[in-house]
Amino acid sequence: MATSxxxxxxxxxxxxxxxxxxxxxxxxxxxxxxxxxxLVTYGGLVRSIFLPTPTAVLSTAVRMIGDxxxxxxxxxxxxxxxxxxxxxSILAIxxxxxxxxxRLVQALLDPLVNFMRYLPVTAFVPLxxxxxxxxxxxxxTVIFFGxxxxxxxxxxxxxxxxxxxxxxxxxxxxAKRRDVVAHVLFPACLPGxxxxxxxxxxWAWTFxxxxxxxxxDSGLGYISLKAMRGFQVDVxxxxxxxxGLLGLMTDQCFRFLRxxxxxxxx
Amino acid sequence: xxxxxxxxxxxxxxxxxxxxxxxxxxxTVLRDISLSIQRSEVVCLIGPSGSGKSTLLRSLAFLEAYxxxxxxxxxxxxxxxxxxxxxxxxxxxxxxxxxRRNMGMVFQQFNLWPHMSVAENVMEALIRGRRLSxxxxxxxxxxxxxxxxxxxxADAWPNRLSGGQQQRVAIARSLAMSPAIMLFDEPTSAxxxxxxxxVLQVMKHLAEExxxxxxxxxxxxxxxxxxxxxxxxxxxxxxxxxxxAKLFREPSSPRLAQFLKNYLERNSLFDDRPxxxxxxx
Numbered sequence: 001m002a003t004s005x006x007x008x009x010x011x012x013x014x015x016x017x018x019x020x021x022x023x024x025x026x027x028x029x030x031x032x033x034x035x036x037x038x039l040v041t042y043g044g045l046v047r048s049i050f051l052p053t054p055t056a057v058l059s060t061a062v063r064m065i066g067d068x069x070x071x072x073x074x075x076x077x078x079x080x081x082x083x084x085x086x087x088x089s090i091l092a093i094x095x096x097x098x099x100x101x102x103r104l105v106q107a108l109l110d111p112l113v114n115f116m117r118y119l120p121v122t123a124f125v126p127l128x129x130x131x132x133x134x135x136x137x138x139x140x141t142v143i144f145f146g147x148x149x150x151x152x153x154x155x156x157x158x159x160x161x162x163x164x165x166x167x168x169x170x171x172x173x174x175a176k177r178r179d180v181v182a183h184v185l186f187p188a189c190l191p192g193x194x195x196x197x198x199x200x201x202x203w204a205w206t207f208x209x210x211x212x213x214x215x216x217d218s219g220l221g222y223i224s225l226k227a228m229r230g231f232q233v234d235v236x237x238x239x240x241x242x243x244g245l246l247g248l249m250t251d252q253c254f255r256f257l258r259x260x261x262x263x264x265x266x
Numbered sequence: 267x268x269x270x271x272x273x274x275x276x277x278x279x280x281x282x283x284x285x286x287x288x289x290x291x292x293x294t295v296l297r298d299i300s301l302s303i304q305r306s307e308v309v310c311l312i313g314p315s316g317s318g319k320s321t322l323l324r325s326l327a328f329l330e331a332y333x334x335x336x337x338x339x340x341x342x343x344x345x346x347x348x349x350x351x352x353x354x355x356x357x358x359x360x361x362x363x364x365x366r367r368n369m370g371m372v373f374q375q376f377n378l379w380p381h382m383s384v385a386e387n388v389m390e391a392l393i394r395g396r397r398l399s400x401x402x403x404x405x406x407x408x409x410x411x412x413x414x415x416x417x418x419x420a421d422a423w424p425n426r427l428s429g430g431q432q433q434r435v436a437i438a439r440s441l442a443m444s445p446a447i448m449l450f451d452e453p454t455s456a457x458x459x460x461x462x463x464x465v466l467q468v469m470k471h472l473a474e475e476x477x478x479x480x481x482x483x484x485x486x487x488x489x490x491x492x493x494x495x496x497x498x499x500x501x502x503x504x505x506x507x508x509x510x511a512k513l514f515r516e517p518s519s520p521r522l523a524q525f526l527k528n529y530l531e532r533n534s535l536f537d538d539r540p541x542x543x544x545x546x547x
Contacts, residue, residue: 169436179394265381
């Protein structure tokens with residue numbers, strides 16, 4: 001296989017490819033999307049009130065950055081995501097680790113959590129509006145409810161996956177139970193916890209839009225909704241693209257974090 | 267309540283099981299095990315998979331709670347306290363730690379703490395358990411790592427080491443606590459064949475230094491060379507035990523004879539043929 005051509009390697013399952021090729025492929029797919037988009041819009045195949053041209057979206061971005069409104073909306077959404085996500089994570093991680101390790105905690109939480117996590121968070125929105133209004137608290141709560149129970153179950157699985165003999169080895173070296181929890185179990189869960197955060201962060205961005213579509217006075221979901229009423233598809237496109245970009249950025253942050261904090265893990 | 271050191275043939279008994287049984291639900295995995303291990307003795311537990319040898323070793327450290335019988339570590343009852351009326355209750359963790367304090371254990375899957383460097387792995391119990399200062403703990407850790415030939419890896423992450431190196435660190439981590447008894451649960455079974463030797467070499471050195479060792483192993487060559495006594499288990503019972511020369515040359519039970527025959531057939535395909543009388547010595 002040493003003499004295989006690049007083309008043959010492309011057709012071989014799991015064969016490694018040069019880094020440059022994977023970059024070209026990644027950029028190429030975006031170019032393709034933009035080319036197709038340009039073709040159908042500039043070519044007049046789709047009316048511009050349904051699909052804006054790339055230039056229209058760009059000029060809208062420039063205009064909204066210029067008058068500062070875009071930053072406000074980005075920040076409004078990001079703020080909600082950060083509050084909801086941090087609040088949920090700092091509760092879910094310790095509780096989830098305990099849930100995966102202590103049968104009593106598991107017995108207490110399992111029935112409740114597995115009931116809650118199948119409820120679509122959207123079903124709670126009317127109730128939450130009734131209880132806490134339409135302020136930022138409401139949107140933060142939507143995100144919290146959207147991800148907390150999922151995080152709990154995922155982190156409990158991570159903690160259940162820690163080898164019993166890693167714990168046993170600690171006991172045979174004289175570790176106390178609380179040392180085992182604090183200095184063996186928690187660190188051993190860390191890589192899995194960061195992976196879990198990375199996945200659920202994506203969901204948080206989903207739920208912020210849901211919350212803003214229903215009740216908000218700023219944010220990317222809110223400007224989308226407002227734009228729909230005014231047939232401003234360019235603004236809708238812009239806000240969708242921004243959410244994608246912000247998601248991509250947070251994902252890279254988590255990758256970086258994972259590599260830095262848990263460099264000891266393979 | 268320290269019982270007098272038990273003696274047998276003038277030797278101090280370090281670890282002893284008396285009529286010990288262990289059940290998992292309906293299934294009896296250990297049946298009436300009696301075994302006593304003397305100071306500086308090296309005992310290898312062998313047997314087919316599922317024979318209960320690992321469960322026996324884990325029960326000797328109370329990682330599994332045995333059901334009937336007793337286990338004594340240097341004369342102290344392991345795992346249970348005698349309550350009033352002759353009943354017994356599982357010891358509190360502090361008591362268990364106390365009885366186990368002179369016991370070290372090495373597992374099949376190394377089980378180093380992945381988030382600590384090699385040296386920190388060895389230092390951790392010294393600092394938290396033995397209350398040594400960081401500097402003293404580090405000094406002792408490096409000395410112990412020197413013993414297993416890994417002092418140059420002191421600041422590496424465990425995951426960057428080969429399996430053989432990780433297992434040697436795991437041995438050093440136990441040794442640093444200066445145990446009187448070392449238990450090994452298939453210490454080379456997770457290793458690539460070419461890495462087995464370096465771990466066995468370390469264990470052999472330990473044995474030569476007079477460490478009391480109980481080793482569950484599939485390495486018959488090691489058992490033959492290093493063990494003072496080999497114990498053959500099958501079906502949760504001790505079938506036969508004795509000096510390796512005797513046991514391997516003249517197994518008296520058909521089950522051991524069959525076990526050895528299977529082993530030799532697997533391991534002597536080429537020039538390493540067994541002697542005519544069927545021994546692997």
